[in-house]
Structures are given as structure tokens and as C-alpha cells.
Amino acid sequence: MKTNLDFTPLFRSSIGFDRIFDLLENASRVTAIDNWPPYNIAKTGEDDYRITMAVAGFSQDQLTITHQPNLLLVSGSQSGEDDGQYLYRGVPGRAFERQFELADHVKVVGASLENGLLNIDLKRELPEEMKPRRIAIAGSTAQAKPRQIEAEKNAA
Structure with a gap:
């Protein structure tokens, strides 16, 4: 029993998987193994x-x-x-x-x-560019100076 699969809906939501879809279609076309x-x-x-x-x-x-x-x-x-006679x-x-x-x-x-x-x-x-690599997380280089809260001004 041969089943034809339609991969068209998958093309709408996937990018870069063309080779996989081609392999699946070719595998389904094999008639005599x-x-x-x-x-x-x-x-x-x-x-x-x-x-x-x-x-x-x-x-x-x-x-x-x-x-x-x-x-x-x-x-x-x-x-x-081979010229031999085989039984x-x-x-x-x-x-x-x-x-x-x-x-x-x-x-x-x-x-x-x-x-x-x-x-x-x-x-x-x-x-090498396809292997996973660890990305270092950099801290803030400029240290925040403590802010001074303004003192209440006394009215004269």
C-alpha cells in the first residue's frame, strides 16, 4: 500500500527544511527495493x-x-x-x-x-562555527555612583 504525503502545509511554517522534505518524498517514490x-x-x-x-x-x-x-x-x-559448471x-x-x-x-x-x-x-x-559555544556575560563596566537624596530645605 502506497501513501502519498502532502508536505505543502509544512512549507508555510518552516524555513530551511527543504532537504528533509525532498528526502521524504524520494523515500516514498522508491518502488523496488x-x-x-x-x-x-x-x-x-x-x-x-x-x-x-x-x-x-x-x-x-x-x-x-x-x-x-x-x-x-x-x-x-x-x-x-566463470567457466565452471555449478550444480x-x-x-x-x-x-x-x-x-x-x-x-x-x-x-x-x-x-x-x-x-x-x-x-x-x-x-x-x-x-567549529556550528558547535555550541558558551557566551560570557559581561558585567557593567561603569559602576553606578550612589545618588545623594536631597535634604529638606528649611523655610526661613
């Missing part, structure tokens, strides 16, 4: 993440990781045909392309291939 290769996304620290993909049968030179602004693209393709082939060797939408300021810090698992480490690095 390919679940190969399987992957995990784990949060390994406060600002650290790891994507682990099962890419059995692929070597380092057959995998490509591309980081674009707010998008991570992982693809793999095996060159050449059963449970490990697929087909080409794939997987996209991950990344939040602002998320960077790829490394990737490794071990035992058929591709690990991609990500880190959110906020620029």
Missing part, C-alpha cells in the same frame, strides 16, 4: 558510524566507493565469465550499486575489506 548485498549500519560512537556490507566473492579492485555531497555510492562488478550457485556474483543518503557534515574516514565484509567508517564532523 533490492536487498542485495546485505548490509548493517551501526553507530559506533557519538558521531561515528560503520556500514558493513557482505560482498563475498568480490576483491578490492572490483569494488568502488564514491563519496559525493550527502551521498555515498558503493558499487561492485566482477569482470569476466548450485548460492553466492551471487552479479553487479550491484547501493546508495546511502548522508546527513550534512558526514565524512568517510576509511574503508577495509576483511573476510568478505566491506567496512566503511563514517564520522560526523561539525564545523
